[in-house]
Amino acid sequence: EDQVTQSPEALRLQEGESSSLNCSYTVSGLRGLFWYRQDPGKGPEFLFTLYSAGEEKEKERLKATLTKKESFLHITAPKPEDSATYLCAVQAGSSASKIIFGSGTRLSIRP
C-alpha cells in the first residue's frame, strides 16, 4: 500500500536552533516529491519539488533533500516566522496518477 509518513508530528525549537523534518514514503513509481508550508486558516503554499535521489534544493533557511526512501527538510537558524505546518506530498504510480500527502509536521519556533 502506498504510504507517506512524516515525523515528528510536532516540533518546538528555540529561535536559531537548526533541525530536520522527515518524510518517508513507500510508493511504486515515484514521479516527484513536493514540500508545502501551511499556515493556520490558509491553503498550503508550495516550497520545493524533488524528482530523483540525491537532488537538493534550497530557499532561504530551508533545504530539501531526497533519497530513495525519504526526504528531509532541513531548517537552519529558524525564526519565529518559520512556524507553520510543513507537508510533504508524493506523486506516484505507473501513470503518475496518484498524489498522496503526509499528515504534516507542526513546527513552532520560540523567540
Place this chain on the structure above:
Amino acid sequence: EAGVVQSPRYKIIEKKQPVAFWCNPISGHNTLYWYLQNLGQGPELLIRYENEEAVDDSQLPKDRFSAERLKGVDSTLKIQPAELGDSAVYLCASSLGWGDEQFFGPGTRLTVL
C-alpha cells in the same frame, strides 16, 4: 496575479442539507484539484480535472458528492445530502499541468450540525 479563489470561506449547515463550493483557478492553469482536509491531517484528493475532463475521481464518494468544471475554468463541488462526517476544510488547487506545483485557495470550512 490573482490566486485561487474559493467561496464561501465558511459554511454551517444541518445534516441532510445540500451544500456547494465554488473555485476559480489561476488563469491558464489546466489542472484543477479538489481536496478534503481534516484537522491535523494532510489534504486528501477527491477529484482532479484536466481542462473540463475529470481524470481521477476514484476518491470521490459518488453517492453524495458531485463536481463539475464548466468550460475548463471554474469548478463547483456539491454534497447532497451532507452528513456529520463531512465536516472538514475543502481545498481547491490548480496547476499548469499534472505534476507541476500546485497553488491552493484558502479553503472552505464546512460544519455540519
